[in-house]
Amino acid sequence: MAQKNNTTTVKDIKYYKKKFWKLFFYSSGAAVLFFLLASWGFFGKMPSFEDLENPESNLATEIISSDGVTIGKFYNENRTPIKFEDLPPHLVKALVATEDERFYEHSGIDARRTFGAALKLGADGGASTISQQLAKQLFHGEGSSFKLFRIIQKVKEWIIAIKLERQYTKNEIIAMYFNVYDFNNYAIGIRSASKTYFSKEPKDLTIDESAILVGMFKNSSLYNPVRNPQGVKNRRNVVLSQMLRSKIITQSQKESLSNLPIKLDFKLQTHKEGIATYFREYLREYMKKWVKENKKPDGEDYDIYTDGLKIYTTIDSKMQEHAEEAVQAHMKNLQQEFFIQQKDNKNAPFINITDAETNRIMTNAMKNSERWRVMKELDKSEEEIIASFDVKTKMKIFSWKGEIDTLMTPKDSIRYYKHFLQAGLMSLEPQTGHIKAWVGGIDYKYFQYDHVGQGARQVGSTFKPFVYATAIEQLGMSPCDSIIDSPFMIHKGRHHVTADWEPKNSDRQYRGMVTLKRALALSINTVSAKLIDKTGPEAVVSLTKKLGVNSEIPVQPSIALGAVEITVEDMVAAYSTFANQGVYVKPQFISRIEDKNGVVLYEPVPDSRDVLNKDIAYAVVKLLEGVTESGSGVRLRTEGGGSGDNRWTGYPYGFTNPIAGKTGTSQNQSDGWFIGMVPNLVTGVWVGCEDRSARFKSITYGQGATAALPVWGYFMKKCYEDKDLLVSKDPFERPSDLSIKVDCWEAKKVIDTTIVAPEEELQNEEEFGL
Known part of the structure; x- marks a missing residue:
């Protein structure tokens, strides 16, 4: 009887062993086939070798002053690439310590982190390496919420990450990742983010400033320094802890930096903000004509919003700042006197003109307004458009003491703006x-x-x-x-x-x-x-x-x-x-x-x-x-x-x-x-x-x-x-x-x-x- 049981046990072992190897063989084959199908584009287009050489990204045209300062950009996406050597070492180390500690050891996929994430069913995140995150940023964004599609996307990330590792050095991958990430507030890439949040070049970032920006890689919308300073401070301190763990900073440095408040020098890098705004608009109109007269080698027009041109101008950034300060300082005070002198003027700000002349000025201003243009495109009658200028509406208006939220008719706002010198x-x-x-x-x-x-x-x-x-x-x-x-x-x-x-x-x-x-x-x-x-x-x-x-x-x-x-x-x-x-x-x-x-x-x-x-x-x-x-x-x-x-x-x-x-x-x-x-x-x-x-x-x-x-x-x-x-x-x-x-x-x-x-x-x- 014992012999029979032993025989059954041996048969069972052989049976299950055979089953296991069959399952292993088919699973491995399916996995290999799945990877091959993904790499061949069966589940959607994969980037070619040429795509990896030249990943598509909208590069902003940079406007540079005679003293080497970027005074503005033309862009669809505010992206200006930066080379690895222009990144401060502590910024790079902070990224690696926080996002991918074994970045310099793996070849695109961190097997240990991936296996750990699989055991926890992704409870602690997806264990994506910097190379995988770059692959996602460059070629297919955030992806789908459907589980099967998410698996397919993850496989594609692995494949692209491996290709990136074969094609580029580690330093080039780091630089690319810094250059493509969206830091919000029109700031795409580390250079734009550094200029937007701290008004400085990346090479001039302090350790705590670098930690703030690296912290944003987790979720730039959630950890937005402008809207969520406390959350950003907490996240910054997590990054500092990671830097301490990786022996990038000392315990005393970590404690000192963790106690610092979030200090920004926030300046939106938009077309209507920053210095030399009027000059930049004048330059834009010039460039629109220039691209028509100066073609690319293939005969196509340059695109000032996506081709990453660099326009070196004669403007001196310091002189420009002094000029703007001079205008602001004097005009702010001269305007006060102008308002005082207009107090008793029933037709303010107009002097010695008839009612007919006043009506002509106001009517012309209405017809030249954005409101008139939009309503005209909506096929509104002239009577309807004119009537809309007498309806009070919420609006922000300019004042020398800052923007004012108010309730005012568009016609009154026109007269208000006519007052300004x-x-x-x-x-x-x-x-x-x-x-x-x-x-x-x-x-x-x-x-x-x-x-x-x-x-x-x-x-x-x-x-x-x-x-x-x-x-x-x-x-x-x-x-x-x-x-x-x-x-x-x-x-x-x-x-x-x-x-x-x-x-x-x-x-x-x-x-x-x-x-x-x-x-x-x-x-x-x-x-x-x-x-x-x-x-x-x-x-x-x-x-x-x-x-x-x-x-x-x-x-x-x-x-x-x-x-x-x-x-x-x-x-x-x-x-x-x-x-x-x-x-x-x-x-x-x-x-x-x-x-x-x-x-x-x-x-x-x-x-x-x-x-x-x-x-x-x-x-x-x-x-x-x-x-x-x-x-x-x-x-x-x-x-x-x-x-x-x-x-x-x-x-x-x-x-x-x-x-x-x-x-x-x-x-x-x-x-x-x-x-x-x-x-x-x-x-x-x-x-x-x-x-x-x-x-x-x-x-x-x-x-x-x-x-x-x-x-x-x-x-x-x-x-x-x-x-x-x-x-x-x-x-x-x-x-x-x-x-x-x-x-x-x-x-x-x-x-x-x-x-x-x-x-x-x-x-x-x-x-x-x-």
Whole structure:
């Protein structure tokens, strides 16, 4: 009986052994077949060898300043790749310690973790390696929630991970993973995340900052530093514990870093945020044309949103920041005064216009609005659209104290925004034509019209130097020549004028004999009119065109007083010709364009031409220096409080170096200008409301010397304090064989000892906080 039982037991063992090996054989075969079918694409397309070489990803075009700072991007996905060597070691080590401790030991699949996860039925996660996570990110995203599909997806991840390991080094895989991960808030890839959350390059991240970003790999939506600081702190400390476990940091470091608060320098990297927003939009429009004219080798157009171009610009990031700070500082305070002056105006912010004119302005604004466009596309009638502008709705509106949530009708919001003073500033290096700073308005998010390259405005007295330059060139005059300031009339028919024209001085005074230098310093209208009468307006227009002004200029004597609309960009370029010894250099804003591999696609050729001989250009510079020595720009020479009869007190500039410049104010003080020059930098500033009928009531605040000059002064003060910028304080270069008399000693003595009444009323500006 025992023998029979033993025989049965042996048979059972052989039977089950046979069953086991059969099961093992078929299971193994099925698994191999399953893997083969997956790799052949039976369960969906698998990436080819070429796909692995060039994984599809939208690469942002990067906009880089002249000092090497990324100032913006064009993108569908905000992704800018970074090389492994540009990643700080502690960031890499933190990732490996947290996500895949045996990363450098396995070949794409960590067998130990995978087996452990299988035993626990995935309760502690899927045990994915960094290579598997990269495979998922690159080729098929998050996948399906159905279990069978999830198994298929996991198998595909394994296969792709193994291929990635064969094709790339470990360091390349690490870099790719950092480059493709979505960190939320428009930040795809570690470089975008570093810039978005901490406003720095990855190489500058501290250990705790690196731990925060590595912690986000678990779930960037859940561990979002902006929305969930406590959760992010907890997750960061988990990463720090992993770093301690892997002996990357010490116990004392871990304890110290764990106690740190979450400290962000959060700046969204969107098209409407960051610095140089107006310039970036101007550049975008330029690039749209550029890609049509500069094709890829295969004849296709470049895509500025996905091809990863690098656009190296002439903008200096520090100078740009100083320019934006200057506009913000002055405009914020000037706006307060504007609101005060509009309190009793029933038709605010419009002054001296009829109801019909007001209705026309408001109707045009409605028709140009996004609301009108959208409703028109929905086939709404004009009556319905107009009615919608009188319905109160929730909205966010701009204010200098931050965004305001309010309930307001769209029509009221239009009138509200009409109150805001706008500004345009451009700064140019005259020798190269390189644009160094560009501020097209006060806030691109709310006011997208560009007042540098897009909006031409009446230039007022800033046009007068073109008249004086023509007189010096055509009539052989010098800054020291004298002319009579007296009543003057150009009669009908002369220079094609249609009626007698008798210009008046702004202060209604006449000074008798004055030098040209004093006449320009005081912006005397009769002198400008007499000069253009002698040269003829045709000669002035001709010179202005040679100076790069593209606007239509009427050929009539009244242009001598600035009844001409010109952009800030053109005015700054024209003035730069005087600073550059009579050579006009067309403004440039691009240094070169490269593709994603660093191949140079475009380098502009400087466009320059001789306009004036250097003696005449220098003579104009000396004329313009008179404006800041004794004219409406004299406030640039003072600093701090004054005493006694000193009427120019309270200005914080105190410049002692040579400055050439000119203020300008248009009719009814709708436009205020100041263009100032030092030898290696020319900067123009315009200030005014969007509509000319929205303005200050008096010239006190609407004049260029009060509205625009302080922006220039604040900007230059910041530039001089920034020693990296090397903005010149030297005199303008004097031609060695100067043939024009420019040193008007007797006239200068008179100017320096006389309290003058310049073109615009001088106003103490202490209340502006500048």
